Amino acid sequence: MTGPVEPxxxxxxxxxxxxxxxxxxxxxDGRLTLTHHPVVELDLERMPWSGEPPAIDHPxxxxxxxxxxxxxxxxxxxxxxxxxxxAGLDSAIAVARSWTRWSEGVDAAAHPAxxxxxxxxxxxxxxxxxxxxxxxxxxxxxxxxxxxxxxxDRFMGAWNQGTLQSLALLSTGLLSRRxxxxxxxxxxxxxxxxxxxxDEGATNEQAPGYGAVVLDLLRTxxxxxxxxxxxxxxxLPAAAERLDRFLAHAVDxxxxxxxxxxxxxxxxxxxxxGALEFAVTRGLAGRxxxxxxxxxxAGYAFVRSGxxxxxLQQLREGxxxxxxxxxxxxx
Numbered sequence: 001m002t003g004p005v006e007p008x009x010x011x012x013x014x015x016x017x018x019x020x021x022x023x024x025x026x027x028x029d030g031r032l033t034l035t036h037h038p039v040v041e042l043d044l045e046r047m048p049w050s051g052e053p054p055a056i057d058h059p060x061x062x063x064x065x066x067x068x069x070x071x072x073x074x075x076x077x078x079x080x081x082x083x084x085x086x087a088g089l090d091s092a093i094a095v096a097r098s099w100t101r102w103s104e105g106v107d108a109a110a111h112p113a114x115x116x117x118x119x120x121x122x123x124x125x126x127x128x129x130x131x132x133x134x135x136x137x138x139x140x141x142x143x144x145x146x147x148x149x150x151x152x153d154r155f156m157g158a159w160n161q162g163t164l165q166s167l168a169l170l171s172t173g174l175l176s177r178r179x180x181x182x183x184x185x186x187x188x189x190x191x192x193x194x195x196x197x198x199d200e201g202a203t204n205e206q207a208p209g210y211g212a213v214v215l216d217l218l219r220t221x222x223x224x225x226x227x228x229x230x231x232x233x234x235x236l237p238a239a240a241e242r243l244d245r246f247l248a249h250a251v252d253x254x255x256x257x258x259x260x261x262x263x264x265x266x267x268x269x270x271x272x273x274g275a276l277e278f279a280v281t282r283g284l285a286g287r288x289x290x291x292x293x294x295x296x297x298a299g300y301a302f303v304r305s306g307x308x309x310x311x312l313q314q315l316r317e318g319x320x321x322x323x324x325x326x327x328x329x330x331x
Contacts, residue, residue, distance in 0.1 A: 012131040014079060015224055016124035016171050017072045019217070020164045025070040027091075034064040044094050049102040049113075059112070066113035067121035071095060075128045089132060096129055100141045108148070116156045119148055120168040127171045146172035150184055158195035160210055163217045166192060170221075174228065182230070189221050190233045201242030202298035207261030208250035212268035215243050219271060241274065248275035249294040249302035255280040260300075282308050 024035040032040045040054045048055035051062065064070065071092040078085030099122075108114040123145040130138060148154060149169040156162035166188040173181030196204050196214055203211040222236035247268060252258050259265045270277040270286065277286030288307055295301045 012079075013127055013171055013174060014076075015220060016127050017076050017079075019124055019167060019220055020121050021069045021072055022064065025064060025072075027070045027074065032065075032070060034061050034070065037061045044091065044098065047095065047098045047102070049099060062112060063115070063118050066099070067118040068096060068099060068125040069121045071125050072128070075125075075132075078132075093129060093133060096126060096141075097137060100137050103141075108144075114148065116154060116165055117161050119145060120161070120164040123149060123168040124171055127168075127175050130175055142172055142175065146176070146178075146181060150181055155188065158192045159205060160196075160213050160217065163189065163192045163196070163214065163221075167217060167221060167224075170224065174224075186225065186230055186232060189225075193218055193221070193236060193239050194234050197239045197243050198296075198298060199242070200296050200298070201244075201246035202296040202300055203243065203246070204298075205261070207263045208247060208257050209261070209263030209266075209268075211243060211247050211250070212257070215240060215247065215271070215276075216269065218243065240271075244271060244274040244276045245289060246294075246296070246300075248279040248289050250300070251276070251279040253282070253304070253308060255282055258302075278307070 022035050024033065026033040027042075030042050030044075032042050034040075034056075037056050037058065037060070040056065042048075042054070049066070051057065055062070055065065074085070074088035074092040078089035103113070106113065112118070123142070126138060126142050126145065130142065146169065149165050149172065154165075156165055166185045169181055170185035170189070173179075173185055193214075197218070198204075203214055205211060205214065218236060218240050221232075222240065225232055225236070247257075250257055250260070251268070256265050256267050257263050267280050268276065270280045273286060275287055275289045278288050279286070292304050292306055293302070
């Protein structure tokens with residue numbers, strides 16, 4: 001497939017690239033990696049959308065496969081360097097076209113590919129491709145996704161998947177300049193952030209790890225609405241600052257989140273300049289939180305002796321006194 005490689009469609013929305021994606025998604029030279037699952041070799045002429053080999057029989061793998069979010073890096077690479085990224089964009093367009101053909105014979109009410117999460121993620125992939133493709137198949141697919149995202153009976157509500165749905169609906173509304181979709185999405189996002197983040201900054205996800213996801217979605221929403229001149233009811237920057245501070249307290253001295261609830265012990269992505277950046281960089285950047293004890297009505301209590309200043313000083317002094325045989329770190 002040669003496909004269009006220069007922008008042909010509406011104004012670009014590069015912010016949709018990467019929204020909601022997992023860092024473990026990669027597609028290169030026909031080899032597909034989806035999170036922790038084994039690498040799969042794909043034939044673009046025979047895509048296993050129905051679960052046939054080489055598809056992996058696992059709901060997580062199937063969700064990410066049908067989300068098409070693994071195409072984001074290909075689109076991003078072309079936007080960064082149209083010459084070098086042309087083959088990747090052609091592949092992304094071919095995969096999306098293959099999926100839309102397959103979906104025409106699928107009962108959307110019954111197939112997991114049309115569940116809320118993959119539908120929202122896939123819609124944003126299609127919006128990104130619309131910058132380069134102005135063809136009926138893509139426009140029809142976008143309409144089908146937007147209708148499903150706008151359906152109140154399919155809306156997941158005030159948590160991270162519902163927020164992804166709303167962001168996807170917003171992106172399709174901005175693409176088609178549909179005021180009704182933009183208004184619905186904005187209203188849902190307002191309600192979501194007012195509900196998911198309380199006045200102390202704690203989230204309703206009962207897991208700090210999802211708080212990091214919500215923070216990313218919140219910051220994206222604030223930036224997009226500001227760029228579009230849309231004023232939400234909720235003070236999104238203030239909500240983001242409260243959540244940033246909550247997450248800073250939820251980070252242990254190693255810079256990783258404490259494994260409460262469904263949280264992996266990993267280092268969250270920290271926006272620049274805030275308390276969370278101070279926590280994950282162990283004081284090298286960001287703003288030091290004012291308190292070392294934080295107790296939340298949502299049930300969380302974080303207590304520490306400080307923010308690393310004493311320990312860092314002890315480590316420095318220990319290294320200075322240590323001989324090569326007792327050096328605590330590699331020299």
